[in-house]
Amino acid sequence: MSFCLQELTVVRGDKEVVQDLSLTIPSGEVTGVVGPNGSGKSSLLRVLYGFFPVHKGQVSLDQTPLESWSPGGLSGRLGVCPQEAEPTLDFRVDQVLALPFAGDQKKVDEAVRDFPFLRLLELRKKKLSQLSGGERQRVRLGMSLGRRSPWLILDEPANHLDLATAWSLMEYLAASRSGGVIMALHDLATAARYCDRLIVLKSGQLAAFGPPREVLTEELLAGVFSLRGRMEWTGERPRLLIEGVIES
């Protein structure tokens, strides 16, 4: 069980947003995708869940190229939380949560019960338009986690969440090792603490791939993130110490 990328290139408009990427993402691990804004994190994830087409190269899931998966087969393997919600009609929260289950509210009950840290019970009867950004993110996460798919692909899952919810979410993801978790993150300290491996992107190209401790060097922080600083690995919680920004 793995995601295998071979010389993957993704084109949006006339720009190559991901260039010549080759790596294998094993299941049973938490893989983080990090990089500055516009480095291609979301584009990479969108290719993995089949929303963006592969321009050149190949992506395969469990030895089968993505194009050969049926839409239902692929969506059954992947629990996806896209980054931003598009404009939608004004759903009630329980109607949104029931979308993956063809409207079955019993499955929604289970999702509400199994993910107490998302506190979905209090949102259930509200309309999407009444929710704050963080509350909407909790609903989106409920939709993707509730499906209990072998793989989770999450784009900035902690976006808009309060610290307690974000912390609970990360602890949950790190503990659930049955399948694979792939998530884009902007917070390097979180990525260092919870991910087994990091994919570091810069302008669509692979800058580094490996365990956080090996990858997040002072040179990489400077070269990729324009940061003067270093990671501190004492104790259980890695910390990012920033001394300044490198002006270009």
Added chain:
Amino acid sequence: MGASPWFWLFIALSLVALGLALGSGQIAWVDLFNSESNLAKALFWKVRFPRVLAAAAVGGGLALVGAVLQSSLRNPLADPFLLGISSAAATGAVVALAAGWAGARFGTSAIAALLCLTLLDRLAFRGGSFSNSTLLIGGVAVTYLLSAVTGLVVALSDPGKTRGLVFWLMGGFNSLDPLSVVLCSAGLLVSVLYLTAQSGQLDLLAAGDETAHTLGLRPEKLRRTLFLVCSVVVGLSVATAGGIGFVGILVPHIARRFCGVSHRLLLPICLFGGAALTVGADLVARTVISPREIPVGLLTALLGAPFFLYQLRRGGGWD
């Protein structure tokens, strides 16, 4: 109560019964079953029955199309009239009528509606993202352009036909031919069967293309088929009854207050609610100043627009 399609079916059937019972000519019910009274029979079966049937089919169809467009474009303002799709259908029909091929108007209006919808879709969806404002502004521009084209066709056509064309454009069920009624009802029946089978898919589509995609739907493919079905319904409605506005936005808007965005309930409620509204409006149109008539399209706009403004004022918003 309002969330039950059965309630709306009851309302629609009641109005259909009223529509069949009342009218400018008095028909005694006993005469319908009396073999000697041919006039009453002719009046009922050739005038009143087709008229009520066509009003129900057009109203139900437009409301259904409104609901489907709003969900597939994820815009609560999407409506065949506001997006210019009906204008396109009218242009198609007027060209056929002015050229003297009355029977061809069903085809020309459906094709024109489909062209318009496809054009708007191409305008609003670019590079994988979707712009609501482009869609609406595009719709307004198309409406203006095609109203001008329609006006030009009417102005240049044979003076003997002008009055008939203008009255037809205002919308109504007063000049029906049996072919319209049969085509419109059959088209609606097929679309209803198809659309109700897509209820679950429409729920996904309303949640956004990316979300729908991650749940196993391929939105572009479904949307293309939906547009085709919507264009056929709008084309047939406009070719039958001209411009009946506001049904496609008013009815789904009210229906959503009861059932949210669940298409399993929304579609039947819109179908029955739309039929009830149009049959009721037609009843009023042909009885209040009998024996003269008000064009139904004007009546639905006269009733619909103020109701809409009132809803906005109340702060109900669009959803």
